[in-house]
Amino acid sequence: MANSTTERSKAAAAETVSLMSIVAPAIGWLIPGAGHMIQKRWIRGLLLFVSIVTLFVLGLAMQGRIYKANGGDILDILGFVGDVGAGALYLLSLALDWGQGAIAFATADYGTKFIIVAGLLNFISIADAYHIAIGKKQ
Amino acid sequence: MTLNHFSAALVFSIFASVVFGITHRDNARDMVRYGLYCFVMFLGGVFVAGWAMWVLKR
Numbered sequence: 001m002a003n004s005t006t007e008r009s010k011a012a013a014a015e016t017v018s019l020m021s022i023v024a025p026a027i028g029w030l031i032p033g034a035g036h037m038i039q040k041r042w043i044r045g046l047l048l049f050v051s052i053v054t055l056f057v058l059g060l061a062m063q064g065r066i067y068k069a070n071g072g073d074i075l076d077i078l079g080f081v082g083d084v085g086a087g088a089l090y091l092l093s094l095a096l097d098w099g100q101g102a103i104a105f106a107t108a109d110y111g112t113k114f115i116i117v118a119g120l121l122n123f124i125s126i127a128d129a130y131h132i133a134i135g136k137k138q
Numbered sequence: 139m140t141l142n143h144f145s146a147a148l149v150f151s152i153f154a155s156v157v158f159g160i161t162h163r164d165n166a167r168d169m170v171r172y173g174l175y176c177f178v179m180f181l182g183g184v185f186v187a188g189w190a191m192w193v194l195k196r
Contacts, residue, residue, distance in 0.1 A: 044160050051153040061139040110146045121157040128161040
């Protein structure tokens with residue numbers, strides 16, 4: 001009796017972990033830091049959210065470019081891969097046609113890099129949320 | 139909005155260091171320490187690269 005209860009609770013815990021290991025990275029991709037918040041790492045999640053969103057928004061404010069899916073130059077493809085990491089921010093930017101202006105001055109190129117880095121940092125954040133979900137990290 | 143080279147590097151360093159600190163270490167104390175380490179390295183790199191370019195230009 002006690003054994004079956006223990007086994008059931010272990011199975012339930014394993015199921016929760018496996019579900020969380022999918023949900024946390026997915027929601028973390030969509031909303032930066034949310035993968036941590038959903039696992040009750042509130043402060044970490046908030047700091048990640050603020051850092052990544054601020055970089056992305058500053059990039060847009062500096063008239064940085066948003067890359068669309070493309071099969072051309074390798075740097076354009078890598079730019080797209082970086083941008084996609086920002087999740088909902090990237091989708092919103094595409095929907096509202098932000099970041100499509102011609103780069104007219106040097107600092108706009110910094111903006112482009114800020115946007116790419118925001119996406120790449122979110123990829124790291126997603127991996128961290130996954131490690132928390134599988135118990136590899138506290 | 140325009141940022142000069144240094145302020146752009148400073149903003150980048152702050153936010154990248156926060157993310158690196160949180161994601162690369164396990165406890166709060168180590169996160170803060172690693173974040174500060176990354177920040178110093180980023181800014182140190184900016185100064186080293188700046189001086190290197192100044193020397194190369196001469």
